[in-house]
Every structure is written in C-alpha cells, then in structure tokens.
Amino acid sequence: MIAATLCYVRDLENGRTLMLHRTKKDDDIHEGKWNGLGGKFDPGESPEMCVIRELHEESGLTIVDPELKGLLVFPNFAKGMDWHVFVFVATKFSGELIDCAEGELDWIESDRLTELNLWDGDRVFLPWLDGSRFFSGRLVYEDGKFIGHDVSFYPGD
Secondary structure: OEEEEEEEEEEOOOOEEEEEEEOOOOOOOOOOOEEOEOOEOOOOOOHHHHHHHHHHHHHOOEEEOOEEEEEEEEEEEEOOEEEEEEEEEEOEEEOOOOOEOOEEEEEEEHHHHHHOOOOHHHHHHHHHHHOOOEEEEEEEEEOOEEEEEEEEEEOOO
16 A cells, blocks of 8 residues: 555635646656646655645645645555545645656646546546545546546535
C-alpha cells in the first residue's frame, strides 16, 4: 500500500484552482493528465505534514490550514499497489510559483476543471470537494480504465 496526499489549492478571490499538467517525469503513470498537487508520505509524517511539504516542493507555495476533505482508495492502481490518498483543499497560501520537476503548473478557472484531461475518477470526486461532509471512497481502475466507485459521506444522513 502507498499512502499519499492530493491537494487542490484554490484562489477563491479569482475563482481558480492550481493544477499540475504531468509532462516532465519519466515513466509517469499520470503522463499527460492534469492533477492536483501532492505525493507520497515520508516516514513519520502526518497527512497534514505531507501535504504542506509536497505542495511547497512542487509549487513553491506555502499552504496554511489545509482542510482534509476525504480519503480515496485506488485498489491495484499502479504496479500492483493500492494507493490510499488523503484529499485536501487549501485556500490560504503564500509564495510564488516555481518550476515544477513533474510538469507545468497553471491556475485554471475552477468551473473548467472537468474540461481538462483528467483521470475519469477525478470527474466523480471533484464535486465532493465542495460538500461539507467528509468522504471515504474507492475508485476502481483496470488497466488504466475507470470501472466504478463507491463512497460514504460522514456524518451520514
């Protein structure tokens, strides 16, 4: 199992979300896709420590008080490994964007995110980020093709 974070940095004033177009990393399962930012945990890190570190490494931005919105499980997603991903939204940040080693960073109008070349499962969970309830979901892919999902929201109805 691989533990990781994923964060959507939102510029609320301008209605934009920071996205990463994955174009630079060799042997990248995400090549050509647009993603939020984040990455794998270092030993001993909490989800918050990981997302703050990863955001700074990838973008140069320092995020403050990232909000944990949910947990996503991607069974057998890459190289036979399950990925467990803590999903955050950050609206408080400072700094200037840097050149990212994994691709190009761009501020995208938030209402246009689903027009990008995303993983199909991203189109399913992106609307959940706007909800007030915590989500715990599973997004299932086979050979890179999205085949389904299930989700629970907390607190329940």
